[in-house]
Amino acid sequence: MDIQLKKWGNSIGFLIPHKIAESFGIDENSTIELTESNGTLVIKKKQKALTLDELLSTIPNDFRYPEDVNDFVASEPIGQEIL
Numbered sequence: 110m111d112i113q114l115k116k117w118g119n120s121i122g123f124l125i126p127h128k129i130a131e132s133f134g135i136d137e138n139s140t141i142e143l144t145e146s147n148g149t150l151v152i153k154k155k156q157k158a159l160t161l162d163e164l165l166s167t168i169p170n171d172f173r174y175p176e177d178v179n180d181f182v183a184s185e186p187i188g189q190e191i192l
Contacts, residue, residue, distance in 0.1 A: 112123045125135065133154055135141065140155045159167075174182050 110126070110129075112126075114121045114123050116122075130136065135154055140157075142153045142155050144151045144153070
């Protein structure tokens with residue numbers, strides 16, 4: 110597929126056809142990563158960063174800390190920790 114490049118301010122841009130964007134799950138709110146590899150322009154959709162709640166929800170309910178950190182996890186704050 111040939112796509113015409115256009116001047117956009119001081120940059121050059123192009124439009125991603127709707128069917129291609131749709132097939133890759135790209136929309137106007139997506140962030141892409143643009144790199145060069147062996148003379149080829151590579152475009153990859155960047156994954157959305159997880160929120161803290163999303164990240165914490167991935168911890169299994171039966172999670173247990175490893176034995177070598179149990180003392181640290183169970184210890185009381187000492188010093189200037191924020192509570």
